[in-house]
Amino acid sequence: MDIGMTIPTRGPLAEPESIGQLARRADELGFAYLAVPDHIVVPRRIDSRYPYSASGEFPGSASGFCFDQFSVLSFLAALTGKIRLVTSITVIPHRGAVETAKLVATIDVLSHGRMTLGVGAGWMREEFEALGAPPFDQRGRVTDEYLRAFKILWTEDDPAFEGEFVRFQNISFLPKPRQKPYPPIWIGGESGPALRRAARYGDTWYPIGNNPRYPLGSIGQFVSAVRRLGEIATEENRDPASISLVYCALWFDETKTLTLDDGSRQLLSGTVEQIAEDVAALAESGVQGLMLNFQRDTLEQSLDSMQYFADVIGPAM
DSSP states (O other), X not given: OEEEEEOOSSSTTOSHHHHHXXXXXXXXXXXXXXXXXXXXXXXXXXXXXXXXXXXXXXXXXXXXXXXXXXHHHHHHHHHOSSSEEEESOEEGGGSOHHHHHHHHHHHHXXXXXXXXXXXXXXXXXXXXXXXXXXXXXXXXXXXXHHHHHXXXXXXXXXXXXXXXXXXXXXOOOOSOOSSSSOOOEEEEOOSHHHHHHHHHHOSEEEOBTTOTTSOOOSHHHHHHHHHHHHHHHHHTTOOGGGSEEEEEETTOOTTOOOBOTTSOBOTTXXXXXXXXXXXXXXXXXXXXXXXXXXXOSSHXXXXXXXXXXXXXXXXXX
């Protein structure tokens, strides 16, 4: 099982020295992925409901601090040599299609082919409005169209596209990504439209397991969602086996046992043995990678959590 970890762009660990130490240590310990979230601005007032908390409140909304995702990825590319770099996720309508395709291609070349594009349609209306992005209510259509445009820009010698939200022609788009035909595309989200997007455009489905509206906190819930993804893929004339699975557990904390609404234990919490059993069950359901959160109150505690996983939990898996 490939194991990845999140990198902070907000909060007390979001400063160059801490980010650098976390990234270099993850590379040394053999982690597979570094995941970087995406916010360009944080509005002072947010009425939109955050999908991944029971209250709907966005954690960290009191602070407007946030590093740019792609700038951090470039920083990580220079600091590391093996670990893959993942946008987790890029809110696709926040930037122009050609701009985002160029950022991804550039980082893929500079990192010697270590870039992975995680994508989502976004949830915060206020950030869309602040950025002058396409209309929030059309974000799903925008995201799907941009993904089609990306693939043309990354693969064709004379790229041209005429869509509802993006148009280009008469351009040279170089360099192309180092990975062929293009960097892997991970589709985030747990809703029906997200599953459809994964079936149509994704190399990987990349859900977060604690969305209250679409819960995936138990192995039964997750297996049911994977089954539905397979049905949608078949409808789209796609082999379900061609879509890989990476499961994101932002709640991961080796010191806690968490419970679901029905009183059962949440996946990837509890004892070392229970976590190992969960990993085995996820692997049996087709999961090839896990994205975990080792960010704690201090840098030292975060590094200790990473080390504990490498020394104790990893060998038990």
